Amino acid sequence: MNFEEMDIDKRTKKALEMRGFSEATDVQEKAIPFAMKGDVIVQSKTGSGKTLAFLIPVFEDISGRGNEALILVPTRELAQQVEKEARSIAKMYGVKTIAIYGGVSIENQIRNLPASVIVGTPGRVMDLMRRGYLDISKIKFLVLDEADRMLDMGFIDDIRWIISKTNPDRRMLLYSATMPKEIINLAHRYMKNPKKIALSTDTISPKEIKQYYVETDKRDKFRKLVTILRSEKGKYLIFCNTKNEVQYLGRKLRNEKLPAREIHGDMKQGARTRVMNDFKANRVNILVATDVASRGIDVEGITHVINYDVPRYPKDYVHRIGRTGRMKRDGKAISLVTPDDIEFFMRIEDYIGMKINRIDVENGKVEVKKDYRRVADRYGMVPVKFKTNGRIGEMDIIREAEKHGINEDSIGKIEIYGNKGIMKVRYSHVHKVNKMRIFEDVKIGAK
Numbered sequence: 001m002n003f004e005e006m007d008i009d010k011r012t013k014k015a016l017e018m019r020g021f022s023e024a025t026d027v028q029e030k031a032i033p034f035a036m037k038g039d040v041i042v043q044s045k046t047g048s049g050k051t052l053a054f055l056i057p058v059f060e061d062i063s064g065r066g067n068e069a070l071i072l073v074p075t076r077e078l079a080q081q082v083e084k085e086a087r088s089i090a091k092m093y094g095v096k097t098i099a100i101y102g103g104v105s106i107e108n109q110i111r112n113l114p115a116s117v118i119v120g121t122p123g124r125v126m127d128l129m130r131r132g133y134l135d136i137s138k139i140k141f142l143v144l145d146e147a148d149r150m151l152d153m154g155f156i157d158d159i160r161w162i163i164s165k166t167n168p169d170r171r172m173l174l175y176s177a178t179m180p181k182e183i184i185n186l187a188h189r190y191m192k193n194p195k196k197i198a199l200s201t202d203t204i205s206p207k208e209i210k211q212y213y214v215e216t217d218k219r220d221k222f223r224k225l226v227t228i229l230r231s232e233k234g235k236y237l238i239f240c241n242t243k244n245e246v247q248y249l250g251r252k253l254r255n256e257k258l259p260a261r262e263i264h265g266d267m268k269q270g271a272r273t274r275v276m277n278d279f280k281a282n283r284v285n286i287l288v289a290t291d292v293a294s295r296g297i298d299v300e301g302i303t304h305v306i307n308y309d310v311p312r313y314p315k316d317y318v319h320r321i322g323r324t325g326r327m328k329r330d331g332k333a334i335s336l337v338t339p340d341d342i343e344f345f346m347r348i349e350d351y352i353g354m355k356i357n358r359i360d361v362e363n364g365k366v367e368v369k370k371d372y373r374r375v376a377d378r379y380g381m382v383p384v385k386f387k388t389n390g391r392i393g394e395m396d397i398i399r400e401a402e403k404h405g406i407n408e409d410s411i412g413k414i415e416i417y418g419n420k421g422i423m424k425v426r427y428s429h430v431h432k433v434n435k436m437r438i439f440e441d442v443k444i445g446a447k
């Protein structure tokens with residue numbers, strides 16, 4: 001649906017237009033009409049546009065007097081990000097917005113209160129409330145953004161305390177990427193007959209994520225990874241299956257002068273947050289992670305997800321690669337597949353219902369290769385149909401093939417009928433057939 005067709009304030013429409021947003025995302029289309037009327041619990045995956053799905057309804061009820069909406073978020077970065085988004089709408093209304101979070105001077109924040117839209121982390125919000133600078137007893141909206149992460153980070157009691165200081169008539173909007181039981185409980189305890197809106201959690205959009213795999217032996221894995229990292233600039237999230245492997249790989253990459261950092265469950269929250277913040281701020285462009293540590297990762301601009309280890313559960317694969325290819329940006333997912341992984345990898349292909357393309361990483365270069373193994377017989381030989389001028393024989397073909405690097409061992413049976421023929425070539429060499437000038441036409445993989 002187009003924002004223009006939505007029953008929302010003209011000033012909001014103007015602000016969206018200025019940002020270049022015309023179509024509402026799925027979650028926006030579904031949540032906004034309900035959030036304009038009452039309490040909502042909205043579950044929708046990261047990157048789906050939840051921020052506007054609560055900001056738009058909030059602005060429907062903004063007057064510019066006193067503190068009107070309090071939006072709680074788990075991190076400082078998110079407070080800044082959401083406040084910026086709010087500000088772009090607020091300027092059309094001529095009302096104030098403010099981000100309040102810890103780690104910076106409190107005086108500036110005090111001076112800018114009250115404000116129509118307050119975006120804050122629970123800690124600093126409570127601090128300002130206790131000191132008497134922030135009165136939320138008359139707010140109209142309480143929004144919990146990234147509710148699952150706030151609970152993960154241990155903010156549940158703070159949130160309860162903050163809720164208890166609001167008046168019961170305020171509207172409460174809860175947004176989250178996942179819906180664990182604690183959130184449902186929280187909602188039932190404090191919300192008024194909330195409308196539940198659930199969108200898919202982990203569907204992948206193959207259009208936005210280009211998926212590849214690289215065949216490799218265990219001992220070449222690291223070199224191939226380094227080649228990939230060196231040949232394509234980007235922001236990389238690399239997954240290993242264990243904490244030990246994460247630590248080990250991080251260290252090895254740094255030895256190669258590749259400035260990688262690690263995140264895994266044995267690290268203190270403070271250290272994890274620092275790493276995440278550095279990654280978000282592009283001070284670190286290679287992050288090595290375990291599945292668990294990646295749960296909270298919603299970082300803009302990840303260009304590559306690398307499965308250094310193939311995940312053991314197809315579901316994890318989908319979670320991992322979903323960290324890239326957010327909202328209209330292209331992302332790449334590359335899996336390094338050793339012979340031990342093939343079985344798991346095939347299960348992944350079954351689960352996602354598609355075949356993943358092979359690329360080659362050799363001589364320091366990454367090349368997209370057509371995966372001829374898939375059209376090979378069980379001896380690895382691929383049929384090639386060809387046309388000639390009708391005057392060549394088997395030996396001419398073998399000689400021409402050798403000129404292009406196809407050795408005799410890689411050539412199977414050759415059959416010629418007049419100016420047509422069929423031959424078999426090993427899958428790893430068959431692409432070179434295209435360069436053979438002896439043929440007038442070739443079809444690789446034709447039955």
Ligand code: ADP
Nearest residue numbers: 021023024025045046047048049050051052327
């Ligand atoms: P979520 O909170 O669900 O993770 P965000 O609200 O952060 O998602 O939105 C993700 C990205 O999509 C942001 O960069 C945002 O500016 C952009 N975005 C949101 N809504 C739209 C829209 N209707 N059209 C285009 N881009 C949008």
Ligand code: MG
Nearest residue numbers: 050051145146
């Ligand atoms: Mg969000």
